[in-house]
Amino acid sequence: MKKSLIALAVVAASGAAMAQSSVSVYGIADIWVGKIKGSSAQAASGGVNTSRLGFKGSEDLGGGLNANFQFEEAIDLVNGATQDKTFKRQANVGLSGGFGTVKLGRSWTALDDVFGAANSGFDSALAANAVWQNGYTSAADAQIYYATPSIAGFSAAISTQLNGNVAAGDDKTTSMNLQYANGPIAAAVGYENAGFQKGTMLNGSYDLGAAKLLASYYTTKSDGGAKINSYQIGADIPLGSALTLSVGYASSKTKGDSESDSAFGVAAAYSLSKRTMLYTGFRAEDRKANGPDQDIFAFGVNHKF
Template sequence: MAALAVAGVASAQSSVTLFGVVDASISGYSSTSRDQNNGVTYNAAGFPIYNPFYVNKGSVKTSRRELASSALNSSRLGFRGTEDLGGGLAASFWLEAPIKNDDGSEGVATFARRSTVSLSGAFGEVRLGRDLTPTFKNHDAFDPFGTSGVGTNLIHTAENSFGTFGTPAASVGSISNVGTNNYVRASNTIGYFLPADLGGFYGQVMYGFHEKNKYSPGTATPPDENKSRQGRYVGGRFGYANGPLDVALAYGSSTVGDDFYVGTTTKVNTFNLGASYDFGPVKLFGELSRAKNKIDYEVEPYLGGRPDMDLTGYLLGVTVPVGAGLIRASYSSVKYDENLVARTAWEVLPADKKANKLAIGYVHNLSKRTALYATVARVSNKNGAGYTVGGPVFYNNAANSFTPKTSTGYDFGIRHAF
C-alpha cells in the first residue's frame, strides 16, 4: 500500500524528492557566574548602603556533556515536489520536519521547519504557509556557522529571545512549539519572491496573519481574547548576488503583544544588513543588526510608559578552504539598552548589558554529503548579560547575587545529508 501511494504521488508530479540531514555531535557546555557584590547596595533613592559583614559567595559553574544533534546543520526530514503546469507555470510543495536523532523523541510529527505550497512563473513565486522570515535569512546567510551549534551568531541568540509572544502556546511533549515567537519562522504567511532572472537582484516580501478574532465594537472583545493582533508579521528582504559578492538588506516587524483593554500593542522591529565576498583563498562575512522592542500606547501614560528597548549587534566572520576541509571563524557582539532615565539627579543607573562571542571550527568533507566537524566557542558577558553557547543556564540563587560571566562550549560530530 505504501509503494502504491508513493507511485500515485509520483505520477501526479513532475518531481518528488525525499531529502534530509542527520547530524550528531558530542557537545559540552560550561557557564560560570560570579558574586561581584562587595557589600554595597543602593536604596530606592539611589543612595549607597554598605554592609561590612557581607561575605562574597565566589563563583559557581554549571556544565553538561551530551550527545546532541544539529551542531553543523539542523537535522531534518522533508518532502518536496513540483508539477509543470505548462506555459511557464509550476506548482510546488515543501514539507520539512525537524528531527532529534540523538534520542528519536521528535520526528515527522510536525512540519515546523517549513510547510508551504506555491505557484511560480515568469512573475516570480507566490508562497503560502510556514516559512523562514526575511530577517532571519540574513543571520543564516552571513554567518560562517549557519546559526547552528555552539558557534551560532550571537545576534541570532540575542534576538531570538528579544520578542517572545506574551501568551505562548503550551509545548506538547518534544514537538517544536510554533507558538512562542515568529523570529526564525512565521506561520500563516503569504510570501512573494522576485523572479530569478533579474541579473543578480533578488528579494521577497512576507505577511503573516495573526488569526485572532476581531470584535466590532471593540468593547465587545472578551477578556480572554483581548490580544487580537498578537502574532502578526510583516517583513521583506532585498539583495544582490553576482560572482563573489552577496549583499542583502532585511526588515521585519512582529506584533508580540497586544492588550485591547489596556490600549497597548508591543512590537519587535528588526533591521539588518549582511554581506559576504569570496576572494578564493578566504571568504569574508559581515552583518549589522538593530532590533527595537516598543510599546504603542493608545493613550500615552502620564509618566511616559515603558521606554523602547534596543538590541544592536554586529558580526565579522571568515571561512578558509583547506584541501577537503573548511576553517570557520567569527566574532559577534551585542548590546542591550533599556533606555532608562534616572528618577533623581543622584540615582545611579545600571550599565548597558553587553556580550561578545568568539568561535572557531573546522569541517572536513569526507564526500559531498558526509562531513566531520569540530567547533569551540566562548561568550563573555558584561553588566548582567546572560547569553550562553547552549546547554544549562547560569546559576543564581534566591538572593539574586550571582552575575553571569563566561560560557564556553564545543561540538565534535558527523553530518550526513541525503
C-alpha cells in the same frame, strides 16, 4: 475493443502526467557531542543544520508554470522526537514561474532567508553570534510568501501573515529582504515587524579566494523601547579541497547598558563526500550583561540525503 482503447488512452494520459511531476524525500541527520561550560558532556541534535525529514514535489503545469508543495519536520537525533507540530519547519503549497515564487501556508519568513547568510562558524551551534541578545521570527503560520526571480544579481522577497489566522493577543509578523549576489560579492538587507519588535539586518560577504570575509549587523527595538545592537565579523578560510576553517567574533549590547556580551568562535568542517561532513570547534564567551558564559566545545557529523 472501444473500452480497451479508452483504457489505454487513460493509462497513457496518466503516464504523461506522472512524467511531468516529481516528488522527493529528503533530510539531514546532524548530531554533535560536546561540553558546555558548567555542564557534563552531552550529545545534541543539529550542530550545523537542524536534523529534519521532508517531502517536496513539483508539477509542470505548462508555459513555465509549476505547482509546488513542501512538508518538513525537525527530528531530534538524541531521542528521535519531533517538534510540537508535525511539520513545524514548513507546510506549504504554491506556484512558481517567470514571475517568481508564491507560497501559502507555514514557511520561512523573508528575514530568515538572509539572516544567517554571512554568519561565521557555518551558521552553526558554534557560531560566535550565539551571544546576540536580540532574536527574530524564523517561520510563521498562515503566511503569504513571495520571492522575485533574480535579475542581474538582485532579488527580493516579502512575507506576511493573514490577519484572520492571528489569534487575539498575538502579534502578526511581516518581513522583507533585498539581496544581491554577483561574483565574489554578496549583500543583503532584511526587515521584520513582529508587532512586539521591529528589526533590521544588514550583512555581506566578499570572496577573496584565499578567504571569504563575513560581516553582519542586526538592530532591534521592542515595544518597551529597548534597542539592541549586535554585530559579528569573521572569515571562512579554505585549507584544501575538503577542509574549511571559520573564525568569528560577535558582540551585542542593549542601548543604555554599560556592559555588552561578546564571543569568539572557531569551527572546522571536513567534507568526506558531497553529502557527509565532519565538523568541530569551540566558542569562548564573555557575557558581562547576560551571564553566565556558555563556552562550548563540540564535534559532530552532518549527513544530507
